[in-house]
Amino acid sequence: MSDNEDRKLAIICSKGTLDMAYPGLVLANAALMMGIEVEMFFTFWGMDIIHKEKQNSLKFVPVGNPSTGMPNFIAAIPGMTPMATKMMHKGLEKIDMPPVGEFLEMIHDAGGNIWACRMAMDMMNLKESDLAPEVDGVVGAMEFLEMAEGAQILFI
Amino acid sequence: MTTIADLKLDADGYLADPNAWTPEVAEAFASELGMELTDRHWQVINFVRAEFAKNGEMPSLRRITKQSGVPTKELYKLFPKGPAGKIAKLSGMSKPKGCI
Incomplete structure (x- = not known):
């Protein structure tokens, strides 16, 4: 356990679909459970994960995803994305995964730091009041890289 | 002792052997970890033991924070720097393998 005391993980979340939100959240939480320090940086579509209106309605989009086993012309039919999203929610619930908002709160309460990208905020015309209360602040890429000094970096 | x-x-x-656990085992691990166990620590340990008796496995940290009466923030204060492993040791469980 003490082996992890100097470890630090910096996770960059750049995607806002349901299936791309969970890997970062799970890894951040797992790291904290093991005593590894965590810095999370949300940028581009990853901003949806920390957007308080959007974070609990992220979608799983089956188009262009060969892993679903579904031909694209079927995956593109209206109604397929909500259906695929619903199925993924069921699967997540079955394995006791919390909803995105609650997950972020767990990570925050466990001592993980959550940062929003300044550039993405400007590009998407977002205000700090649009963000979930767990967000520790808005920082630029250079500031984040400073915080991530010595950390293992994951880009998702 | x-x-x-x-x-x-x-x-x-x-x-x-998780069935060989007694409160003295928790005390022995606590002194190895340099911890002093308070009532709040025991609340968590007793919850884990009760869940283990019911389900035969260690509950997830999420379950502990939702059902033991000790929320996430306090749990990380009580068992700093890696609560999963510390709680498992103190409660006589094996190394935790869950993701949540």
């Missing part, structure tokens, strides 16, 4: 040296441990340093 029971010390770590008196216990049969597995390769990861956790109690080899």
Whole structure:
């Protein structure tokens, strides 16, 4: 356990679909459970994960995803994305995964730091009041890289 | 007094047989970890033991924080720097493998 005391993980979340939100959240939480320090940086579509209106309605989009086993012309039919999203929610619930908002709160309460990208905020015309209360602040890429000094970096 | 040296441990340093757990085992691990157990620590440990008796496995940290009466923030204060492993050791469980 003490082996992890100097470890630090910096996770960059750049995607806002349901299936791309969970890997970062799970890894951040797992790291904290093991005593590894965590810095999370949300940028581009990853901003949806920390957007308080959007974070609990992220979608799983089956188009262009060969892993679903579904031909694209079927995956593109209206109604397929909500259906695929619903199925993924069921699967997540079955394995006791919390909803995105609650997950972020767990990570925050466990001592993980959550940062929003300044550039993405400007590009998407977002205000700090649009963000979930767990967000520790808005920082630029250079500031984040400073915080991530010595950390293992994951880009998702 | 029971010390770590008196216990049969597995390769990861956790109690080899979860059924051999007694409160003294928790005290022995606590002194190894440099911790002093308070009522709040015991609330978590007793919850884990009760869940283990019911389900035969360690509950997830999420379950502990939702149902033991000790929320996430306090849990990380009580068992700093890696609560999963510390709670498992103190409660006589093997090394935790869950993701949540």
